Structures are given as structure tokens and as C-alpha cells.
Amino acid sequence: MGTRKVTRLIVLAVIVLAVGWTFYSAFFKDKTTVQVGKPVPDFVAQQVGGEKVQLSQLKGKAVVLNFWGTYCPPCREEMADLNKAAKEFADKNVVILALNVGESEIPVQSFARQYKLDALPLLMDPSRAITRKYQIGEMPSTFFIKADGTLYKHIVGGPMSYQTIHDNMQQIAP
Amino acid sequence: MLDNVKCECGHSNPVGTMLCESCGAPLASEVAGKKVDMRYEGAARRSQTYHKTIVDRIWNFFSSVRNAVIMIVLTLIASAIGTVFPQERYIPVPKPAEQYYPEAYGTLGLIYYRLGFHNLYSSWWFIALMLGIGISLVVCSLDRVVPLYRALKTQRVKRDKRFLQIQKVSVELNAEGKEVEQLTASLEEALKKKRYHVRREENALLGEKGRFSRWGPYINHIGLIIFLIGCLMRLIPGFYLDQYVWVREGQTVPVPETNYYVKNEQFIKEYYQDDEFPEKLDVNGVIVKEYKTKAVLYENENAEIPGSEPKLKQVAKHDIEVNHPLKYEGLLLYQAGEQENQLQALNLNLVDTATKEPLGSVKLDLLSPPKEIKVNDNVKVQVLQYFPDFALDDMKQPITKSTEPNNPAFIVNTISPKTPNGEKQWIFLGDTLTADGKDPKVTYAFAKPDLVDMSGLMVRKDASLPIIFFGAGVSMLGLVMGFYWQHRRIWFQVEEEKLLVAAHTNKNWFGIKNEVVKILEANGYHISAAQLEKEAKQS
Numbered sequence: 001m002g003t004r005k006v007t008r009l010i011v012l013a014v015i016v017l018a019v020g021w022t023f024y025s026a027f028f029k030d031k032t033t034v035q036v037g038k039p040v041p042d043f044v045a046q047q048v049g050g051e052k053v054q055l056s057q058l059k060g061k062a063v064v065l066n067f068w069g070t071y072c073p074p075c076r077e078e079m080a081d082l083n084k085a086a087k088e089f090a091d092k093n094v095v096i097l098a099l100n101v102g103e104s105e106i107p108v109q110s111f112a113r114q115y116k117l118d119a120l121p122l123l124m125d126p127s128r129a130i131t132r133k134y135q136i137g138e139m140p141s142t143f144f145i146k147a148d149g150t151l152y153k154h155i156v157g158g159p160m161s162y163q164t165i166h167d168n169m170q171q172i173a174p
Numbered sequence: 175m176l177d178n179v180k181c182e183c184g185h186s187n188p189v190g191t192m193l194c195e196s197c198g199a200p201l202a203s204e205v206a207g208k209k210v211d212m213r214y215e216g217a218a219r220r221s222q223t224y225h226k227t228i229v230d231r232i233w234n235f236f237s238s239v240r241n242a243v244i245m246i247v248l249t250l251i252a253s254a255i256g257t258v259f260p261q262e263r264y265i266p267v268p269k270p271a272e273q274y275y276p277e278a279y280g281t282l283g284l285i286y287y288r289l290g291f292h293n294l295y296s297s298w299w300f301i302a303l304m305l306g307i308g309i310s311l312v313v314c315s316l317d318r319v320v321p322l323y324r325a326l327k328t329q330r331v332k333r334d335k336r337f338l339q340i341q342k343v344s345v346e347l348n349a350e351g352k353e354v355e356q357l358t359a360s361l362e363e364a365l366k367k368k369r370y371h372v373r374r375e376e377n378a379l380l381g382e383k384g385r386f387s388r389w390g391p392y393i394n395h396i397g398l399i400i401f402l403i404g405c406l407m408r409l410i411p412g413f414y415l416d417q418y419v420w421v422r423e424g425q426t427v428p429v430p431e432t433n434y435y436v437k438n439e440q441f442i443k444e445y446y447q448d449d450e451f452p453e454k455l456d457v458n459g460v461i462v463k464e465y466k467t468k469a470v471l472y473e474n475e476n477a478e479i480p481g482s483e484p485k486l487k488q489v490a491k492h493d494i495e496v497n498h499p500l501k502y503e504g505l506l507l508y509q510a511g512e513q514e515n516q517l518q519a520l521n522l523n524l525v526d527t528a529t530k531e532p533l534g535s536v537k538l539d540l541l542s543p544p545k546e547i548k549v550n551d552n553v554k555v556q557v558l559q560y561f562p563d564f565a566l567d568d569m570k571q572p573i574t575k576s577t578e579p580n581n582p583a584f585i586v587n588t589i590s591p592k593t594p595n596g597e598k599q600w601i602f603l604g605d606t607l608t609a610d611g612k613d614p615k616v617t618y619a620f621a622k623p624d625l626v627d628m629s630g631l632m633v634r635k636d637a638s639l640p641i642i643f644f645g646a647g648v649s650m651l652g653l654v655m656g657f658y659w660q661h662r663r664i665w666f667q668v669e670e671e672k673l674l675v676a677a678h679t680n681k682n683w684f685g686i687k688n689e690v691v692k693i694l695e696a697n698g699y700h701i702s703a704a705q706l707e708k709e710a711k712q713s
Contacts, residue, residue: 126542
């Protein structure tokens, strides 16, 4: 009688575990690599007309990471505001990195000239390795990263208003 | 827990037992005098015995084959409905699902979306159904196999007379004047000849064969469960990969979700020649003989930080043909698509418009355009702007619609002795235009562009396949066991000048009756197969 009871309990336990695990992994486990409150993945990217930039080397500074492309209309619209915000926060230890997805240097450079982006560091991701790592779908996609390297907020879509950009930058400023 | 039920023979049976596990005497009053259901040997099944606690009820729900069938049918219906409108991942326009379905399909679309049909395999109730079926598979099996195993293991040779009488094949024959010992020995011999395993207890015989076939359905279920586990393992990161990658000739691109890079050295498309056909075929055009990608696979040894300079090490080199993938450590690259003659670079000849003197030529690569091209000592071309997929936006401003060179347009600045301060020109596909609208001093004449073939490779990785195949194999083994063999038992008991005969099989009654007839014939009893049944009915 004892062994039978134990067997039944084990069978029931296995079933409950299987059910629990399946539901947990299907609904509750966040499958995104970049999560609010968690450290964001590091990356290295070439800056247009400049050096390579590594995210982890910017410790001590809060970072706004914006994924964009000249082929994306809302991205084009918010670039001027990002540039303006970058100027305003230049001495407040918040940097904006505008990471271009998949284009070559010529269109990015001429776009910067056309939109007079003089304060915004433009980064390149021609192989889209960083874009894939950050699981970017819809663009623009903007990550507000605190100085300790953890994610404060992720805004998908746009254009963001200047107010939105400003307020969130205020929040992450060290 | 209730006490066990003790049979007259002294054997103690679990509560709910219909026929004594040992002697076969009917225990429950409702069994006596009726044909008994021998499927589980009249053993106690938990689901048929306990109905009190919640655990009992859950167990009983899942042990019901009827409920399992209902869940399977529901799953099938849901899967069918899930094909009526496209699944979310196949929505043709980039819109959120909650907007797309009502807009495209009205109220039905809204209901479809609300019920989660737009993402069927991930909707909670679909997963619940799948789990229900899985649990049902386990519980149904356990509820039946455990008592069945017990009953078959503990069965005795000498059975209660009533057990023999309630069998489907059952007959009493006259044994008056027969030598009991001799008759028993002779029957035993006859059973052995038919390849029965025979056990004897006094004047009782039990011939049994093919008992293992009773385990067939359960082995089949174990196989299915292994199969299901294999499928579930695909959810674990790294176990399963299903991707697609386009590679131009000469290009090296990263393989998505891996640390590998693949290079397309050459794409070859061969056609059948007329003389390769046994007879002249009336076909329009030509028939492709093979698609082949000469591929090299590299591993990026510097994949830690995305965006850092890849450090590639060649790990495999293979010609990929249809159905002959490149295989490397579980990664499979299949030939799956092709786009021929894709624009790779524009070739332009520079000509002095006035003198018609050729000044040289430039190549404008469409994937990584050069910033500046030195044509000769006196002439250079600066690429000021590049739109791979040129279009005009609402404000009539030039933009690119994507990063694909579908409609490339350049703005170039030509610096030559005739244009020392530069001359800006648009270069479109097959057309040029000066920025100021005047006739150009340096004319760009189009030469044949560089065209390359693009090969589409399907990227697969499936570490769960060995488990899935193993599960399928076990399942097949169970089916074969259950389908091609039968568990046959024949009882002979000599008692009070009578020969009691009974037989049971789980299928093919025709076969077992013929065997009983033959065995009896060899012992001097002439009886037809029909009589066996008829006799049984009378008793």
C-alpha cells in the first residue's frame, strides 16, 4: 500500500511539474534578451567618421540607444529632436547613440548633413549583428539605459516627441 | 483506503476487482452469471473504483478514452479553424494584430483575434488541450497497464469453474471413463505442439502464447510520449533553428542565431540538354537539372560582443545541392531558393561631352558603394549620396524605401580638367541628370552592369530529431506488437468426469476456435468451431 501511494504521488508530481513548466515557459518567461531592470547586452560599433564605440566603455554615463534607418519615415522625423536633446544633455553625462541599421556610410553621412545632425554620434551596424542581438522589429526602437548599464525603458515606434525624449533622459541622468 | 477483498480461494484482491486475480472466481455480484469483460482481466482499475476526492476525479477524467478522443477532436477542429484567416506571423501588412483582424475580416476577425486563433499554437487553451492529451495518454495507460500486469502475473492455472463458464469460448465435454492423467498429458502435448507455453496444476492446464502483445498499446504510448517530449525540446534555446538566408555570389553573411558565417563562392544553375532526354519532349523553355551553391562555412571566433570585428575560421566547405545540405555539427544548410542576375554594381564610362574623348570608367558597387573613385590622374568621382531603393517622399524629397538595391540612385560629383569645381549628377538605373538641369560636361554612359546570382539557403538545426525518431520507432514497435500478435489462452480442466474447456484471445477468435477444435480432435473429441460458441451461449 505504501509503495503504491508513493508511486501515485510521484506520477501526480511529474504531471503537475510538466503542466507548470509548459505554462510558465509559454506565458511568463520573457523571451526578450533586453529586459527592463536588467543589464543590456554589450556591443561594439563603428562611428561614422570616427572611432569604434563600445557600450561597456561608457560606464558612468547614461545612454540612449536609438535604432534607426534613413528608409524609416518616423526615424527620419525624430532625428532632429534627438540631436537637440543630445546637445542639451551633453554636459549631464547622458549620451545618445543613433545606431543605423544595415546601411552603408554614404547615405548615413549625407543624411546627417541634410538634417544637420551635428551633436549626434551615428553608429553603423552593416551586418545587423547588434540589431539582431537587441531583437529589433519595428523601428525606431529606443532604449534608455541607466549609467549602471541596466535598462530603464524601451520605446518601440515613433516618432517620439521631444518631451518624451527629454523626460526619459532626465530620469536616467546620473 | 478500503480493505482488500478476499476471495474464497484465499487470494487477497484490491478493491474493485471483478474476477479474483488468482482463481478467476467472480467477486462482484453483478458479474456472476454474465459474460465478463476480459479486457483488463476483471482487474481493479483505479478510475472505476474511486470517485471521492478531487484527485480521484482528475484521475478519472484523464483516464477516460472518451475524454481523450473529445480533446483530440477539439484540437483538430481548432487547427482547422486556425487556417481560415492568416496567422499573425503571416499578416501581409505591418499592423498590430488587434487592428488588422477586425479591419480585414470584420466582426468574425475580431472574434478570431479575441479567442487567440491568430496565434493558435501559443494560445493558452490550445496548449492546455495539447497538455490534456499528453496527460490523458499517461493516465489512460497507467490506469490500465498496472492492473493488467498484476492480473496476468498472478493468474493461477487452476481456475474457479465459474471463471471458465463465463468465457466467450467455453464448453463442457464428457470425460467419463477416460484416464484423467493420460487425457491431461495428451492435451498438454497437443497444446505444446501449437507452440503454447503450458503450465499444469494437478488436472488443470493453461496454455498461453503471445502475452507480450498485450503490452503493445502501452509501448506505443511510451513512444508517443517520447515523441512529444522531443517536440517540446524544440522550445529549449539552441535545440531548434529554422531560418533563411540570402547570399550573393562572393558574399559572406552571418547565419542568423548562430556564430557561423556562410560564403557563396558560386551559384550554378544547370539545365537539361535536349540530348539528355530519351525522347523529344514538348516543353516550354528548359528544365533545370540542378541548383548548386559552392559554399564555405566559417565560425566566428570573436562572437562574444556583437558588432566587433568577426574573426572567421573556415570549418566546412561543401557544394550544396537540392536535398544534399551542408552539414556541420548539427547545422544544416539546404539549397532552397535562387534569384538570378541581381544587380551588384553599375559600370559607367566617362566621356568628355564636347570632344567625345573617353576619360575612363567607374564601378559603383551597390552594397558597399565607394566614397571616392580615382578614374585617372586628372579625373576623380566622389559619391555624395546613395539611395539603394530610390523613391520620393510626400515632400518630394529623395529617400530610400529599404536597404535593398532595388532601384539604386547615386549623386556623384565629377572632378576633371573640364569641371575643376566638380559637376554634380544624379545616376539612376539607365539614366543620368545633372543637378542644375544643364547638359553635362562629362557624360556617363552605361556599360553592362555586374550581375550576380543570389542563393537562398534554408538554415536548420534540430537536436531533437534523434529523440523524435527514437519515439517514432518505439511507437511503431508497439503497434507491430499489438497488431500482428495475439494473446491466446486455452484452459483445460478435468473435474468430476468432465472436461472443462475455455479459451480467450484479445483478437482473432476465429483462429483460437480452430486451434481448440484441432486440439480436441487430436484427443478424440469431434466438435465444430460453431459448436464452441453455441455451447458457450447456452451455459
